[in-house]
Amino acid sequence: MNFHKARILPAVFAIVALLFAGSAASAKTFKMAIGDAQGGTQWALAEKFSELFTEKTGGKHKVSLFPNGQLGSEQDTINDAAMGTLDFSLLAVNNITPFSPTVGVLTLPYVILGLDDAVTLTHGEVGKELVENTIRDAGVRIIGWAYSGFRVLTNSKKPVATLDDLKGLIIRVPKNEIMIATYQAWGCNPTPMAWSETFTALQQKVVDGQDNPFITVSAMKFYEVQKYITTIRYIFSLEPLVISEAVFQDLKPELQKAVLDAGQEATLYSEQYLKDSEAAIIKDLEAKGMEISAPADDEKEWIEAATSAVWPKYYDSIGGKDKFDSIMKVLGR
Numbered sequence: 327m328n329f330h331k332a333r334i335l336p337a338v339f340a341i342v343a344l345l346f347a348g349s350a351a352s353a354k355t356f357k358m359a360i361g362d363a364q365g366g367t368q369w370a371l372a373e374k375f376s377e378l379f380t381e382k383t384g385g386k387h388k389v390s391l392f393p394n395g396q397l398g399s400e401q402d403t404i405n406d407a408a409m410g411t412l413d414f415s416l417l418a419v420n421n422i423t424p425f426s427p428t429v430g431v432l433t434l435p436y437v438i439l440g441l442d443d444a445v446t447l448t449h450g451e452v453g454k455e456l457v458e459n460t461i462r463d464a465g466v467r468i469i470g471w472a473y474s475g476f477r478v479l480t481n482s483k484k485p486v487a488t489l490d491d492l493k494g495l496i497i498r499v500p501k502n503e504i505m506i507a508t509y510q511a512w513g514c515n516p517t518p519m520a521w522s523e524t525f526t527a528l529q530q531k532v533v534d535g536q537d538n539p540f541i542t543v544s545a546m547k548f549y550e551v552q553k554y555i556t557t558i559r560y561i562f563s564l565e566p567l568v569i570s571e572a573v574f575q576d577l578k579p580e581l582q583k584a585v586l587d588a589g590q591e592a593t594l595y596s597e598q599y600l601k602d603s604e605a606a607i608i609k610d611l612e613a614k615g616m617e618i619s620a621p622a623d624d625e626k627e628w629i630e631a632a633t634s635a636v637w638p639k640y641y642d643s644i645g646g647k648d649k650f651d652s653i654m655k656v657l658g659r
């Protein structure tokens with residue numbers, strides 16, 4: 327070996343070794359907490375996101391999924407993501423509102439009247455503003471949405487059609503002020519409880535009922551502990567996928583882009599997933615013995631009681647009456 331080769335080759339090896347060491351060190355498996363069990367819209371979005379993200383990073387980065395509250399209650403996982411000790415959390419929108427009150431507009435009763443409204447709000451200017459507000463207030467960035475359908479009321483005791491039927495039932499609600507106020511407007515004194523404790527509370531009859539979309543009722547196997555479903559339509563459930571803002575800011579620009587693109591594509595997938603799966607899930611719940619009925623009189627008394635008492639009470643927290651009106655205008659109302 328001549329003098330030059332002897333000096334240059336070790337330097338080349340050192341550089342190549344450094345490059346490999348660098349790429350191995352930066353390959354990462356991110357952690358995602360998921361509130362629901364496998365099989366629902368949260369799981370479908372999470373799997374799609376994880377697949378897309380890995381694909382967009384050339385197989386280098388992965389996302390490990392932890393369903394069914396394994397990493398803590400939905401509110402715990404938002405705290406963990408805010409502190410940067412958890413990468414991703416996928417949860418119901420109602421459990422993010424306590425940390426970012428303007429998001430509450432998405433849980434005001436009878437504002438979102440179907441999938442089209444949900445898509446309009448999450449894809450458009452309103453959605454962009456809520457993303458910014460959530461970064462500012464809660465330290466997490468919404469990068470995708472699962473669409474889960476209307477939250478229907480389930481209980482183990484009796485068919486419910488009127489507000490009178492509802493009286494006396496003990497209903498679990500998320501720790502969400504707007505939803506608590508809605509049940510109060512319906513003449514009920516609901517029990518606020520973490521999502522991760524809900525199945526056991528229903529099973530042990532600590533509470534008689536709860537509300538969540540058909541798909542969630544199925545994924546969580548609530549048919550094992552609940553008999554009756556009333557198809558109220560007060561909240562169309564949205565499930566944001568969030569990344570810790572601290573983690574996001576630490577990513578190189580190309581990885582940030584992979585996160586955002588995978589989130590957008592997974593959101594489109596979720597919309598189609600709901601359209602394709604909800605009808606079959608309803609049939610399956612009936613086959614499993616659940617009795618499904620509609621609220622009396624086109625839900626009029628439920629709508630009137632909730633909107634008259636709850637909307638005015640929460641104008642301020644969602645950004646004022648003008649903000650509310652502008653959102654309704656976006657929805658063509």
Ligand code: MLT
Pocket residue numbers: 361362400417418420421499500520521537538542
């Ligand atoms: C809740 O009721 O707390 C949520 O809707 C649960 C969820 O599906 O994440």
